[in-house]
Amino acid sequence: MSRSNRTLLELYELMMLTRTLDEVLGKHDGHWHGLEGEEAMIAGIYHGLRKSDVVAPHYRGAVSAALAKGADLRTIMAGCLGRSTSYHAGRHRSDICGPPEYGLIGLYAGSLGPPLGYAAGGALASKLDRRDDVAVGVFGDGTSSRGDCHEAMNMAAVLNLPMVFVCQNNQIAISTELKAGVGGRIVDRGPATGMPGVRVDGNDVLAVKDAMDEAVARARTGGGPTLIECQSYRVAGHFYSDAEDYRDPHEIERWREKDPVTRFRRLLVEQGVETADLLARTDARIGKDVQGAFDAALQDPVPDPRGLDPGSVYAEAAP
Amino acid sequence: MSRMTFQQAVVAAIHREMVRDRNVFVMGEDIGKFGGPLRSNAGLWDAFGAEGRVIDVPISESTFVGAGVGAAMQGKRPVVDLMFLEFLALVMQQFLDAGAMHYYSGGSQSVPLVVRAKFGVGPFHGHAYDHHSWLANMPGVKIVAPSNPADAHGLMVSAIRDNNPVLFLEHMALYHAGKAEVDPEAGEVVPLGKAAVARTGSDVTLVASGLMVKRALAAATTLQESGFSVEVVDLRTISPLDEATILASVRKTGRLVVLSEAIGRGSSVNDVIALAADRAFTALKAPIRKIAAPDIPTPFARELEKEYLPSEDLIVQTVRNLLHPA
Numbered sequence: 001m002s003r004s005n006r007t008l009l010e011l012y013e014l015m016m017l018t019r020t021l022d023e024v025l026g027k028h029d030g031h032w033h034g035l036e037g038e039e040a041m042i043a044g045i046y047h048g049l050r051k052s053d054v055v056a057p058h059y060r061g062a063v064s065a066a067l068a069k070g071a072d073l074r075t076i077m078a079g080c081l082g083r084s085t086s087y088h089a090g091r092h093r094s095d096i097c098g099p100p101e102y103g104l105i106g107l108y109a110g111s112l113g114p115p116l117g118y119a120a121g122g123a124l125a126s127k128l129d130r131r132d133d134v135a136v137g138v139f140g141d142g143t144s145s146r147g148d149c150h151e152a153m154n155m156a157a158v159l160n161l162p163m164v165f166v167c168q169n170n171q172i173a174i175s176t177e178l179k180a181g182v183g184g185r186i187v188d189r190g191p192a193t194g195m196p197g198v199r200v201d202g203n204d205v206l207a208v209k210d211a212m213d214e215a216v217a218r219a220r221t222g223g224g225p226t227l228i229e230c231q232s233y234r235v236a237g238h239f240y241s242d243a244e245d246y247r248d249p250h251e252i253e254r255w256r257e258k259d260p261v262t263r264f265r266r267l268l269v270e271q272g273v274e275t276a277d278l279l280a281r282t283d284a285r286i287g288k289d290v291q292g293a294f295d296a297a298l299q300d301p302v303p304d305p306r307g308l309d310p311g312s313v314y315a316e317a318a319p
Numbered sequence: 320m321s322r323m324t325f326q327q328a329v330v331a332a333i334h335r336e337m338v339r340d341r342n343v344f345v346m347g348e349d350i351g352k353f354g355g356p357l358r359s360n361a362g363l364w365d366a367f368g369a370e371g372r373v374i375d376v377p378i379s380e381s382t383f384v385g386a387g388v389g390a391a392m393q394g395k396r397p398v399v400d401l402m403f404l405e406f407l408a409l410v411m412q413q414f415l416d417a418g419a420m421h422y423y424s425g426g427s428q429s430v431p432l433v434v435r436a437k438f439g440v441g442p443f444h445g446h447a448y449d450h451h452s453w454l455a456n457m458p459g460v461k462i463v464a465p466s467n468p469a470d471a472h473g474l475m476v477s478a479i480r481d482n483n484p485v486l487f488l489e490h491m492a493l494y495h496a497g498k499a500e501v502d503p504e505a506g507e508v509v510p511l512g513k514a515a516v517a518r519t520g521s522d523v524t525l526v527a528s529g530l531m532v533k534r535a536l537a538a539a540t541t542l543q544e545s546g547f548s549v550e551v552v553d554l555r556t557i558s559p560l561d562e563a564t565i566l567a568s569v570r571k572t573g574r575l576v577v578l579s580e581a582i583g584r585g586s587s588v589n590d591v592i593a594l595a596a597d598r599a600f601t602a603l604k605a606p607i608r609k610i611a612a613p614d615i616p617t618p619f620a621r622e623l624e625k626e627y628l629p630s631e632d633l634i635v636q637t638v639r640n641l642l643h644p645a
Contacts, residue, residue, distance in 0.1 A: 054393065089425035100392065100420075100428040108416040108423055117382040117413070121389020121397075128344060128371065128395060135389075151382035158377055313422045313459040314559070315429035315482035 003206065005273050007048075009282075011205050012268060014043035015261050016283055018064045020290045025063075025080055025095065026240035028294070032095065033060050034236025037203075040260035041168050041230045043068075044208025045138060049103075049216070054122030054135040056105035056115035058168045059096040060234075061138070066098035073289065075099075077297035090303035112139065113148030116165070120152045123161035123219075134162045134219040142173025144186050150193070153227065157194035162219035164212065165190075165227045169202065170234035175246040190227030202232030203260040232260075322498040328468040329435075329489060330361055331503045332475035333398055337367055340396060343479055344372040346383055347400030347435075351375040356402055357437060357494055380409040384434060388417045388484070391432040396479055403446035404438035404488065407453065417484040418459030429482040433475075439530055439580065440617065440628050441492030447617040447624075449581040454486055455558050455590065461511055462557040462587070464488040466532035468499040470555055473509030481511055490529040514561035516568065520550035523574040523638055526565060526591050528554040531578035531629065538634035547642055557587050562594055569595045573604035574641055578629055583611030605641050610634060 018039045026032040035042065042061035046068035049055065057065035066076055071087070079086030079094025087099035098104025105118045116137040123135035143149055144167055156163045167186050171178040190197025198215070200207040208230055215226035233255040237244045244252075268274050274282075323331060337343045344367075350360040351373055364373045376383040380401060387397040401410065420428045440447045454460050461483050465471040471489070478485040517532060518539050525535040532553045539549035552568050554561065569575050575595050577588040592607050610629040618624055 054389070087425055087427070088423055091425060092423035097423065100424050105389065105392065106423070108419045109412065111412050111416075114381065114385050114412050114416060117385020118389035118392065118416075120382065121386035121391070121395075122393050123389075124374075124386055125390040125393035125395045128390070148381055148385070151377075151379035152385070155377055155379055155382050155386065159374070310458070312426070313418070314461075315421045315426075315431075317481060 008268060008273050011043050011047055011209065012264055012279070013282060013286065014047055014064060014068055015039040015205060015264060016286050017067065017290065018042050018061070019261055020286050021063055022236070022240075023287075024290050024294050030239060030241030032240045033238065034240050035060055037233050037235030037255060037260070038168065038170055040205035040264065041202040041208055041232055044205045044230075045136065045166050045168075045212055047209060048213075049136065050133060051102055052131070052133045054103045054105060054119055054126075054133070056119035056135070056137045057098065058138040058140055059107055060140070060168065060170070062096050062098055062104075062106070063094065066094070066102060066104050069102040069104065071099050071102045071104070074293040074296055077293045078300050081297050081300070082302065083297055083300035084303040085297070085300040112143040113146035116148055116152035120156050120161055120163060123156065123163040124159065126162055132162070132220040134164060134216055136164045136166060138166045138168055140173060141167060141169040141171060141178050141182055141186060142176065144189070145181055150189070153189065153193040153195065153225070156225040160222070160224040162222070163225040164215040164219055165225060166212070167227070167229045169229055169231050171232075172234050172247075174238045187227065187229040195225045195227055197227045197229065199229045199231065202230030203258055203263060205260060205264050320500050320502050323468050323472070323501040324495050324498050325465070325468045325471045325489070325493045326358055326495055328472035328501045329475050330359070330363065331501070332472045333479070334363065334366060335503060336396075336476060336479040337363070337372060342394060343396040343398065344374065345398045345400065346374040346376055346387060348376060348378055348402055350400050355400055357443070357491065359400055359435065359437065359489070380406050381413060384410040384413045387432050387434065388413055388430055391430045392420070392428060396431045398433045398435065398479060401434050401436045404436040404450055405446050405448045407436065407450045410434070411453065414454055414460050414484060414486070415457055418457045421459055421483065430484050431482045432484045433478045433487050434485070435487045435489060437489045437491050437494070439490040439492050440624055441490065441494070443491050446491070451486060451488055451557065452581050452585055452587040455587040459483060460558060461485040462488070463511060463555065464490070464528040464557055465555060466493070466517070466529055466553050469501050470509050470515070472501045472503065473505065474511065474555060476508040477511050485511070488529060492530050493533070509555065512556050512559050512561055514555055514564040515553045516550060516564065517553040518549065518551040520548040520572065522548045522572055522642055523576060524550045524552060524568040524572045525576050525578060525634070526552045526554065526588065527578040528557055529580060531580055534629065534631045534634060535578055537631045538638065541631070541635050542638055545639070547638060549638065560590060560594070562598075565591060565594060566599050569599040570602040573602050575603070576608045576610065576634070576637055576641065578634065579609065579611035580628060581612060582614045583609055584614045586611055608637050608641055610637055
């Protein structure tokens with residue numbers, strides 16, 4: 001599919017933004033779930049969705065998902081720092097839990113899998129309201145083993161829901177390798193539950209984007225759900241300060257050479273979309289924006305500890 | 320006014336709200352043409368099935384309750400039939416998440432969801448387990464347990480209009496057990512979070528919900544013949560607890576007996592005891608008593624089942640001993 005230069009540059013910026021989050025938030029908090037190696041999947045999945053589409057992102061990419069949907073960088077940074085200025089008023093962490101105002105379904109209790117059911121509910125709401133908004137449920141190879149994943153795919157197919165399931169297959173779940181966690185091919189579970197299954201190179205942002213566009217268009221027009229399996233590799237540790245003594249460092253190095261950001265940058269230059277100099281300038285601007293938002297959020301007030309009001313757990317009654 | 324069973328009252332309330340608000344829909348296993356187990360959704364398919372608002376789902380409780388959560392997050396008002404409370408274990412994560420969302424989102428997310436569940440030792444001889452107490456330990460979740468058809472109607476209307484996840488308990492021994500007057504178009508509905516003084520008395524307070532209210536009222540009538548004046552507080556809503564009504568009653572009578580169909584260990588009624596001990600201690604003239612099912616799984620044989628459940632006789636005996644210690 002031919003793409004406008006504008007779309008190509010937006011994809012690049014989303015990839016670079018994702019990489020920069022790693023550098024800024026990873027340095028700040030060693031528990032940050034690193035994104036290196038998965039930037040192409042993240043950009044390809046979340047670029048171009050509507051604010052009114054519902055997204056249950058993988059936690060590895062949740063911040064990028066929120067930003068791609070229009071959330072404010074500075075406010076998200078405040079959420080990663082637990083500041084009162086954040087979308088969640090400091091009550092939850094923005095690195096895994098995006099703002100619902102932008103259609104984000106967060107990891108509220110941290111359990112992987114159930115958000116796929118919540119996303120199916122978002123798709124059901126769209127269908128009941130006769131809207132053409134879709135829901136996107138993203139999960140890792142690890143979560144593909146959850147019953148929730150199987151159940152959500154089966155139900156989405158049975159009810160013909162406007163939904164896209166995307167497996168961000170990075171071949172490892174914390175320390176459990178793909179072969180120890182997943183029986184068979186994840187992509188085959190699409191047809192097994194009654195929906196198309198598509199497998200793409202997760203390090204090729206345009207391949208991911210093409211598959212997403214086709215699946216989203218099918219969902220918007222009543223064609224039902226699709227499963228996309230993106231194959232990549234978690235170059236990052238499970239978390240930023242992960243010692244990773246469970247992995248072969250040579251394997252990591254081999255995949256680092258396939259870096260999706262470098263690969264896409266080279267393509268943009270070769271195809272004359274943008275010069276290397278201008279891309280370097282884009283990189284610097286994004287770096288400055290993210291660091292600037294982070295530094296500014298650091299100065300924001302922390303929540304008032306006296307504000308622990310049990311009454312605030314309940315929403316007000318409907319008028 | 321019309322005369323309805325508990326089951327008819329619940330369905331009438333859902334029907335009323337489905338007419339009133341197009342965002343209300345029902346979802347569950349076998350709730351379409353089949354009408355739901357024990358006729359829990361009888362008639363809704365004929366009325367709303369063609370609009371797609373009565374949704375049969377595959378056997379996947381975690382995901383269809385999860386889909387209820389997700390649809391509620393987008394402004395719909397799902398009424399999901401879990402079938403039996405025994406299946407609550409399958410949807411604990413969904414309740415935990417849904418209950419946390421309003422607080423965690425900084426107040427921007429609400430989850431107007433009702434999950435219905437049948438339970439209770441009764442004529443159907445199965446699926447009796449009462450596990451609602453698990454959810455008392457989850458912030459943001461409401462638990463409703465009506466004891467009669469009129470409350471079942473009013474509380475269901477309120478539960479659907481409420482902007483929080485609500486577990487709505489439907490006791491199977493009350494389900495088809497006689498009709499009572501219900502005003503299906505009542506302007507004022509029974510609010511969540513408000514207990515009812517089901518019987519006024521001055522010597523002792525019995526606190527109960529669901530079927531235990533019926534037994535408490537029967538025991539109170541028996542005790543009245545012996546000159547004992549028993550007050551019965553019907554909790555109606557178990558979470559959040561109506562502390563004011565409980566405390567007012569205990570301060571008036573000076574004695575408290577709590578009833579629990581669930582096993583005593585970890586039962587939600589323990590919070591009623593803690594409340595009275597903490598905030599009405601000086602008003603107490605006698606130790607607080609708890610009458611609960613023993614800490615064993617609900618047994619099958621009728622003889623075991625009968626002994627398992629707190630009976631009217633046991634309530635009468637406990638109150639007698641409290642008022643006139645041997």
